[in-house]
Amino acid sequence: MSDSTTNDTGPTTAPPAWWTAATVYQIYPRSFADSNGDGVGDLGGIRQRLGHLHDLGVDVIWLSPIYRSPQADNGYDISDYDDVDPLFGTLDEFDALLDEVHALGMKLVMDLVVNHTSDEHPWFVEARSSRDAPKRDWYLWRDPLPSGEGSDAAGTPGAGTYPTAWRSAFSGPAWTLDERTGQYYLHMFASKQPDLNWENPDLRRAVFDMMNRWLDRGVDGFRMDVINHIAKEPSSLAPGASHFVMGGQIHDHLREMHREVFAHRTDRELITVGEMPGVTVDDARLFTAADRHELDMVFQFEHVGLDHGPASKFDNLPFDLVALKRSLSHWQDGLADQGWNSLYLGNHDQPRSVSRFGDDDRYRFESATLLATVLHLHRGTPYVYQGDEIGMTNAGFASIEQYRDIESVNWFDESVAAGADPESLLESLRFRSRDNARTPVPWSGGAAAGFSTGTPWIEGVANHDTVNVEADRAAGDRSVFEHYRRLIALRHESPVVALGSFELLAPDDERLYAFTRTLGDEQLLVLANWSGEPYELDPALHPALRRRSVPQVAIGNVPSGAGLTLAPWAVRGLQSVPAPPRCANRDSGGAARRSGRKMSGAPRSSCRVRPAARGAGGRVRHAARGRAPDASTRRTVG
Numbered sequence: 001m002s003d004s005t006t007n008d009t010g011p012t013t014a015p016p017a018w019w020t021a022a023t024v025y026q027i028y029p030r031s032f033a034d035s036n037g038d039g040v041g042d043l044g045g046i047r048q049r050l051g052h053l054h055d056l057g058v059d060v061i062w063l064s065p066i067y068r069s070p071q072a073d074n075g076y077d078i079s080d081y082d083d084v085d086p087l088f089g090t091l092d093e094f095d096a097l098l099d100e101v102h103a104l105g106m107k108l109v110m111d112l113v114v115n116h117t118s119d120e121h122p123w124f125v126e127a128r129s130s131r132d133a134p135k136r137d138w139y140l141w142r143d144p145l146p147s148g149e150g151s152d153a154a155g156t157p158g159a160g161t162y163p164t165a166w167r168s169a170f171s172g173p174a175w176t177l178d179e180r181t182g183q184y185y186l187h188m189f190a191s192k193q194p195d196l197n198w199e200n201p202d203l204r205r206a207v208f209d210m211m212n213r214w215l216d217r218g219v220d221g222f223r224m225d226v227i228n229h230i231a232k233e234p235s236s237l238a239p240g241a242s243h244f245v246m247g248g249q250i251h252d253h254l255r256e257m258h259r260e261v262f263a264h265r266t267d268r269e270l271i272t273v274g275e276m277p278g279v280t281v282d283d284a285r286l287f288t289a290a291d292r293h294e295l296d297m298v299f300q301f302e303h304v305g306l307d308h309g310p311a312s313k314f315d316n317l318p319f320d321l322v323a324l325k326r327s328l329s330h331w332q333d334g335l336a337d338q339g340w341n342s343l344y345l346g347n348h349d350q351p352r353s354v355s356r357f358g359d360d361d362r363y364r365f366e367s368a369t370l371l372a373t374v375l376h377l378h379r380g381t382p383y384v385y386q387g388d389e390i391g392m393t394n395a396g397f398a399s400i401e402q403y404r405d406i407e408s409v410n411w412f413d414e415s416v417a418a419g420a421d422p423e424s425l426l427e428s429l430r431f432r433s434r435d436n437a438r439t440p441v442p443w444s445g446g447a448a449a450g451f452s453t454g455t456p457w458i459e460g461v462a463n464h465d466t467v468n469v470e471a472d473r474a475a476g477d478r479s480v481f482e483h484y485r486r487l488i489a490l491r492h493e494s495p496v497v498a499l500g501s502f503e504l505l506a507p508d509d510e511r512l513y514a515f516t517r518t519l520g521d522e523q524l525l526v527l528a529n530w531s532g533e534p535y536e537l538d539p540a541l542h543p544a545l546r547r548r549s550v551p552q553v554a555i556g557n558v559p560s561g562a563g564l565t566l567a568p569w570a571v572r573g574l575q576s577v578p579a580p581p582r583c584a585n586r587d588s589g590g591a592a593r594r595s596g597r598k599m600s601g602a603p604r605s606s607c608r609v610r611p612a613a614r615g616a617g618g619r620v621r622h623a624a625r626g627r628a629p630d631a632s633t634r635r636t637v638g
């Protein structure tokens with residue numbers, strides 16, 4: 001959280017927020033590394049592998065939930081917010097991990113799941129004990145409607161007793177009847193995940209107290225699970241997402257959270273990111289405007305919904321590059337002067353990015369590195385999902401017995417019961433299931449791929465003998481990890497990467513993803529051939545392509561083709577050649593402001609220095625962590 005800074009692109013004297021130059025790495029603990037041989041990843045495993053993340057150069061680690069939980073949704077169903085699930089370790093181990101993360105110069109962010117708890121949380125156990133229980137109102141209860149006046153289980157209004165036609169994200173109705181007290185409770189996810197009632201001030205107080213306890217323990221912020229769902233309108237439980245997503249009180253709740261949890265912690269660099277399915281750019285501007293004190297950034301879902309058909313997320317549509325460019329650039333533009341973007345292509349809820357957007361077979365290295373480059377060179381804070389840094393692919397399981405994910409299994413069962421063809425359902429899951437990204441990280445080849453000495457809780461990807469950390473890191477010029485490392489270092493070192501304004505080029509081109517980032521008189525031109533065929537660049541695309549002296553290659557993945565040809569899945573980030581040294585004080589924003597171009601960052605002064613030697617806005621993360629700025633990010637390709 002940054003109270004004293006602004007993250008907008010207008011001229012400002014305040015330093016940019018630290019996370020504009022940072023990269024976050026997401027760990028899905030049960031699949032990261034298993035230290036005790038029970039087949040489930042744990043805190044001990046994470047501690048053993050911290051060197052991997054330190055080598056990668058990430059600034060922040062986000063841990064998916066490790067709290068006590070019956071694991072109905074792999075930890076997103078919490079039964080004790082103040083303890084670590086024995087499956088993952090102990091609080092002492094957590095403290096040791098936190099110390100080690102901090103000693104390595106990184107931060108640790110917890111997953112905050114407060115739209116719902118587990119039905120085994122003592123709050124819910126008490127709430128369901130009687131209609132008069134003191135905590136009854138901490139959850140959302142409704143009487144059954146007279147038969148035929150409510151919805152039925154399939155969501156048909158006027159056919160049953162359910163209070164609304166809302167459907168759970170994990171199939172079935174969003175209401176379960178509590179037999180003992182004769183009322184329905186709401187659960188937007190599984191029936192074991194009852195939704196909390198944020199209208200109740202005591203509940204809010206309990207959540208804020210819990211967040212404060214974790215911050216006092218030393219964690220550096222929160223990734224907030226479906227946080228835009230917390231403000232439901234219990235008095236109006238009519239059909240439709242508008243009543244449970246972005247309800248009227250959402251901004252008040254987040255501002256209150258800021259006041260009660262973050263506002264007084266001005267001596268710490270914290271970070272908050274809100275996961276928000278259905279959020280629009282206009283909403284996000286409000287949620288992330290620095291002076292509104294709500295969140296630092298949000299995860300939006302527009303770009304990862306483009307390949308969902310009308311029936312459900314399992315209705316797979318072909319990938320459309322033009323639509324992706326339109327969507328991402330819309331967000332870049334929308335948050336250019338207020339707010340901040342989170343950048344992601346994959347996480348534990350999405351298919352593997354190289355299988356979804358790239359070519360995970362013939363051009364796995366090329367397309368994995370292209371996707372990373374395009375994403376990381378946008379304006380925003382990039383998130384790396386575990387395994388993407390070695391180009392992990394979808395698992396593509398063939399039988400329903402191989403799946404573990406509650407969403408996938410419930411959808412399969414419900415669809416089969418409704419008469420769907422199991423083979424076509426499996427075909428959809430092979431591409432879309434969340435389990436595609438939840439397979440164990442293969443640290444090496446061989447048995448259990450170095451993930452565990454036991455039997456992993458879920459099968460690994462069949463290609464783990466070739467796609468594993470050991471093999472990737474030994475692959476020299478064809479190491480996906482090494483490419484990610486250079487991208488992360490580039491963001492640390494280059495103000496134009498961290499802060500430059502964004503402009504999309506050739507928006508309608510179906511194979512080229514091209515854009516510029518501009519900061520003062522520096523420009524980065526990014527050219528990505530999003531296809532398996534060579535791509536001939538049109539010199540009219542950008543003046544740099546017409547000049548005799550080719551700009552410096554800031555980053556690239558494969559040797560470029562001859563002249564203006566981009567090899568299949570080749571990407572290049574070309575940085576405009578710096579002007580000769582000048583020693584007079586200057587305001588780098590002046591020229592751009594005069595020409596009407598938008599500027600980012602604080603005015604700078606004194607001699608021009610090579611971009612590789614300068615820190616982003618004076619915040620050279622590697623120097624702060626005892627490392628030299630990384631000259632290898634300037635490697636020339638071609």
Ligand code: NOJ
Nearest residue numbers: 073076113189225226349
């Ligand atoms: C979003 C999380 O990312 C997902 O994994 C989880 O199932 C739901 N929220 C419910 O907590």
